């Protein structure tokens with residue numbers, strides 16, 4: 179049975195690693211649902227957070243293939259229950275539907291979305307949360323005319339009290 | 349070449365990047381490199397021109413040939429093979445050999461020239477993204493754009509290529525980096541945090557393995573190239589002799605154990621021997637050493653050794669539990685693990701169990717082997733030619749094969765007494781591998797008899813390397829088993845496509861004339877009565893020799909496990 183897994187991949191910070199990571203998935207015909215790359219708390223180590231839907235067996239094998247890459251330091255995988263994760267979504271809305279008050283404004287308040295920019299003719303809303311939450315807000319705002327919508331990939335932190343340094347050591 | 353004791357030392361100080369490439373190779377102990385020049389690598393060739401006393405370059409006739417030569421050299425010597433090519437088409441021509449080396453874990457360093465770094469990404473003349481192209485088929489690759497980065501990149505390349513599970517590495521060097529100056533001082537590479545080449549074997553796991561082995565009634569060992577790569581031949585022999593366990597090989601493991609050793613029960617897989625395939629599904633403990641359960645070995649995985657407890661000794665974590673679940677996985681270096689395992693296992697013999705192998709072997713002899721080695725028909729078989737080599741030599745040849753029926757026949761029948769003496773394209777099955785690989789092997793072990801066993805199809809895929817033989821005077825023996833068919837494909841067409849011979853009939857040139865035009869001594873045997881003399885002359889001849897034997901056009905290789913079938917359903921006809 180396929181489940182949602184979050185992969186955390188720690189790599190050297192060099193040109194071409196993104197390609198090294200993604201070809202492992204492409205070759206096995208695995209769809210990457212989201213991917214985020216950032217620095218980690220350790221100097222020179224980059225952290226990839228990747229979400230895929232796969233069976234336990236496939237994800238286990240893929241993680242070993244990732245670790246086999248010379249420039250990949252460590253790869254881990256987790257089910258949703260073992261990570262704290264978050265995504266961010268931005269919404270571009272016509273100013274008038276929010277300025278006039280009414281239903282749209284209530285929806286924004288109910289979801290604790292923030293207004294991060296007011297521009298000539300439109301407003302940018304920000305909502306952080308799980309995909310289900312940002313999606314719900316999108317669905318509710320849609321009738322009022324969402325001009326643009328974008329959601330980031332998942333970022334995640336694992337629950338066990340281990341530092342990256344100890345994880346990388348073993 | 350092979351046994352040079354006074355290795356030239358490398359130079360140091362201010363030099364060009366191109367000279368630094370050459371001096372880095374010398375510092376790594378490279379004696380030979382195979383390659384082909386072109387625009388983007390010209391500075392390195394210019395540096396080679398003045399360095400003949402330190403490093404010998406072999407001009408090939410195609411870059412694919414250079415990679416296979418480097419592979420043949422590496423497989424015969426255990427050292428890193430090196431090849432070099434220009435950018436663009438030169439670099440892309442390396443890809444087949446690189447992919448072959450990757451899947452067969454052959455240590456190889458490829459150096460490619462690249463356009464000026466200012467031109468990268470502009471579709472400049474002969475620019476190709478060789479880093480992107482080679483990424484999925486290299487163990488590691490890197491692009492160097494500055495002269496000062498050359499020594500470290502090459503040191504790292506050699507370290508990665510030869511350590512752990514070996515593999516091909518590509519270093520792409522832009523032309524400006526070759527021209528610029530560098531203050532050269534070579535420091536061998538010693539390791540990196542992201543790559544642990546040899547996992548430390550768990551002593552607990554070794555104990556679990558020993559326990560399984562000691563309690564086994566019908567244990568069975570499968571061994572692969574891991575034995576050769578970790579130089580564990582002696583330990584392996586000691587292990588099976590102490591435990592008395594029958595042992596079978598993958599084609600990559602062939603020659604790691606004497607073929608006439610009493611515990612050597614033969615070849616696994618699609619065209620392997622009858623007994624080991626049959627009894628895979630009857631053993632109670634399966635001990636796999638340095639092999640990866642390739643589908644050509646396992647047949648239908650859902651019906652593979654399901655009754656057995658599996659011990660898997662393997663250096664690559666990604667291979668454990670990939671195809672076959674291991675009850676006792678032991679991750680690490682085979683030599684080290686076997687050394688620890690030997691004192692823990694009990695002395696034993698498995699006479700009755702071994703007898704089962706002998707019984708099945710007898711059946712195979714009666715139904716397949718006798719006829720193949722001593723045909724009752726006039727038409728010659730491939731097996732009898734290999735048998736003739738066995739009879740006239742002492743198992744001390746290095747046999748290199750191409751891909752197809754002759755490959756399976758050579759693996760099945762050739763006798764070996766020394767390790768590293770069977771060189772074949774196992775994982776990729778690359779036609780065209782044989783001739784250049786044999787050239788590379790011969791240059792690596794010039795004192796050994798190197799025989800290229802080759803089909804009429806595959807010969808023509810890299811036939812231009814006869815030019816390398818001519819130019820570099822390589823005393824390789826070429827044995828062409830000519831059936832005028834793409835034999836292996838024809839066999840499948842006969843068995844599974846109602847003899848519809850789509851594009852497998854070969855319209856061949858006069859191979860004798862071709863070989864002669866490269867000044868190679870030749871002979872053609874089309875009658876059995878001349879076979880022994882022909883093989884003898886080939887073996888005794890001092891230089892290169894081309895022996896063509898006309899064999900049965902529509903002979904088949906048996907036994908056979910049709911694809912998707914259980915190993916134990918192996919067919920004798």
Ligand SMILES: Cc1ncc(C[n+]2csc(CCOP(=O)(O)OP(=O)(O)O)c2C)c(N)n1
Pocket residue numbers: 750751752753754755777778779780802803804805806807829831833834835836837
């Ligand atoms: C580069 C490449 N192309 C195609 C194949 C598929 N193939 C496998 S065996 C074979 C026939 C080989 O014929 P030949 O070289 O005459 O050897 P034989 O089988 O007759 O001994 C072919 C075409 C291959 N293995 N490699």
